[in-house]
Amino acid sequence: MANSRFEYVKQFERENLLLPETYLIIRVDGKGFHKFSQEYEFEKPNDLRALQVMNRAAMNLVKQFPDIQLAYGDSDEYSFLLRRSCTLFERREMKLITTFASFMSVNYMFEWNKEFPEKPIRSERLPTFDARAVVYPTSTLIRDYFSWRQVDCHINNLYNTTYWNLILKAGMTGKEAENRLIGTVSSDKNEILFKEFQINYNNEPEIYKKGTIIVREYNDWKTLSNEVKEEELSDRQKQRLEKQRKKADIVECHVDIIKDEFWEKRPWLLQ
Amino acid sequence: MANSRFEYVKQFERENLLLPETYLIIRVDGKGFHKFSQEYEFEKPNDLRALQVMNRAAMNLVKQFPDIQLAYGDSDEYSFLLRRSCTLFERREMKLITTFASFMSVNYMFEWNKEFPEKPIRSERLPTFDARAVVYPTSTLIRDYFSWRQVDCHINNLYNTTYWNLILKAGMTGKEAENRLIGTVSSDKNEILFKEFQINYNNEPEIYKKGTIIVREYNDWKTLSNEVKEEELSDRQKQRLEKQRKKADIVECHVDIIKDEFWEKRPWLLQ
Amino acid sequence: MANSRFEYVKQFERENLLLPETYLIIRVDGKGFHKFSQEYEFEKPNDLRALQVMNRAAMNLVKQFPDIQLAYGDSDEYSFLLRRSCTLFERREMKLITTFASFMSVNYMFEWNKEFPEKPIRSERLPTFDARAVVYPTSTLIRDYFSWRQVDCHINNLYNTTYWNLILKAGMTGKEAENRLIGTVSSDKNEILFKEFQINYNNEPEIYKKGTIIVREYNDWKTLSNEVKEEELSDRQKQRLEKQRKKADIVECHVDIIKDEFWEKRPWLLQ
């Protein structure tokens, strides 16, 4: 509302509009979660309840923003896939990433306090997240992006599982466990787990090995997809589509997203 | 730690390094705070306790990041001035703005729950903020930037004070109050307040008229400033300077920042 | 080679890497060509020899840069399509656009002096071009981009042809011709040309109506395309492909690029 002779300073503001008709990925990443997990005494190697706090926070974001088609999370990070034709905040990068960082942070804090009434968030260490946006022009790149994150999850989890068993069950110090694992490949770690701790890594919970997928499921995709080209829809049809998007089931699962099956069953993700 | 054939997707990430040796301003802005204020039943025209929640959240940020020299806030927004030579996050724009949005959000939520135990934050409406960074090459621009925000605060507060008196005391509807104020200038609003509600606007609390300033005060500035050129300092001297910055008093006040006095008393702000 | 304490100023340089795996279009545009055409007395409405100078200059660029698959020009502008996987200058935007602007300018000047020895370029008005790059994620967008330019060519040429006939044959001033054409649609201009000047616009030369296309033709595309996925090729195969690209015929034509035929015959353009 206000106008003054000082308003010219607005000319120094810059916007970056993310390239239209590309897939958007926004990835949020916990800040200092190593210390956060110490402060709030996470169970090791994985704290299931803390993971569920992450997943519920991410679920709230997916519900909040119908443009999100898919989310994938692991440890203290989450990647959100927004559809190609998304025009949320006119695709202004700063607005998108700060909004996602903010929503993730307060939702995490809210869900934490609900899950852990016995150790609520203290002012000394609040849960915070940074965020970045990346645009990808093709569906192949999107497949490879999520494969990258899920492979990363697997590698980290195998390492952490072995590392913490060496500490908690074999009584090693952190330094000793680290040294033991230097130069080992996956099969070495599997063997350590099996021989020394009678753990078959394949039987570990899927949520740890695969991470968490949150996906918008359209049961009526066939009907929808007959109205194929969104740019040719009437405004009324677009509103209906938007409504269906909002009503779509949002499902959490812990499955392979590297192979084709996941994507072939959900053609709307990479349409 | 992990490496896979999918990692090439990282090549699509982009960074924006904010121009070195310019002043940085990061402004955070409440998202949907009109509805937020309805949901949590803010007092009108100003809710002092809610304002204090904002101010405490901002204060926590100033304490957290020693590069912040000055902060100015009003209503649901806050502007943070980071010093010219700041290299926080290597001046990566995305990292800076998402971190500030995140810290502001969780600090606001934390301080809210402390201040208002009778109406804690509910999941239906969490407090969220977006953020943007602007770089300014000269000290004049920084002066004008803060003048812009303080003039804005004044104009908005005069409007809101009149608007809400028309509603709360004269029994108007929102629409009627709005119509009454169309086309009025400051003196008109002052007169309405005085004649109809016996309010002398000049006597309104400074926190509403001027907004809130949070400033890092250096009592030993003389000594510090003898070690003038930061780029010529030894590492040890830099560490000492950094320490002094961390120990500096951080003061909240509600004063004029448009005139020279405020800035002349604090030469470190625009050094 | 040189290193000095001043070298830190390089830190202020910024690069923009154009998004990988998107089509690149670089468009060069003559600067002040209205005055240029007056200075060198272009024939009106079209100067065929001057157009050929443009086309030869553009042809030289296509020969110079094997990444260019297609070029389209009209009047004083030319658009160059670089293939999706192009990594020329590591896709650095500044390098790409300044190089294209520079090459176009000197090639134009060179070809001009060869074509017009009777009126060589004089220092008072040298031919200069600016340039911009645009990235497009899909082949549909590329089709629409070139359609946009060819429709533009048609509209401008119909206007100019009518305008200059009104001046040269009907003796109007520029102002009068302009006024006569205000509010007219295509059919009106066709009628003016036909009724007043016995010109059937459809019989005008294709080079004026359609502009000029320069395209890299691969006669052995079938063989090439069996080695489909470039990212999976060995270095030796890539070198062979690069060689074939360099040896490909480069053809100039003046045909419709809005309809499907042009593109269906050349699948390599939008592969």
Next chain:
Amino acid sequence: MANSRFEYVKQFERENLLLPETYLIIRVDGKGFHKFSQEYEFEKPNDLRALQVMNRAAMNLVKQFPDIQLAYGDSDEYSFLLRRSCTLFERREMKLITTFASFMSVNYMFEWNKEFPEKPIRSERLPTFDARAVVYPTSTLIRDYFSWRQVDCHINNLYNTTYWNLILKAGMTGKEAENRLIGTVSSDKNEILFKEFQINYNNEPEIYKKGTIIVREYNDWKTLSNEVKEEELSDRQKQRLEKQRKKADIVECHVDIIKDEFWEKRPWLLQ
């Protein structure tokens, strides 16, 4: 003029507006000038007439664009300083750098053909330049920028002078000369020149040792500078100032620009 349903593709265009109130430097750089100098048989280590072609081309740019206050060149590169308040092309980066690359290229070609009628530019190798823009917020940075380029000129010229004397007078091959110079510092090269070739490097021509400065000289600076703050000038005063800028003498010299003297005598450069 033209409008069509394809025009939406313009939405993919991006502009970068260079930050206001910062000094602009645009540096043009010859492309492949090593080969260019072989093709046109430059004298070694320095070809005075070829250097003069560069300088005249740069001089033409300074005359063309009154916003240029200073230019510095050496070998195949030139840096142009545009004043802080410059709004040429609304400070659009792409427009600025492509225009400078284009102007430099055609001016070079034009001046070359005038200077060397016996070996005019041939189509096999045209002179081309790329360009980049850098913004600097302070005058210190501008001083350091030009110091950086002049130190670079000195280091390169000392090297080249020694290298070519070893080849031309001592009969070494390029490889031998290179090996001889590996690990040498300035004083070593001075000594080689003096002992083996009786050359006192200090007596070498200033144009080779210092490079070339082109500067806009204001004899009436005192009067001008009384009208200090440009933003407070009336339109009429601004036009007068602009006129004076256009009429200012433009001077070429070969002097030290690292020390204070050059800058203190020309306060308008860093006002």
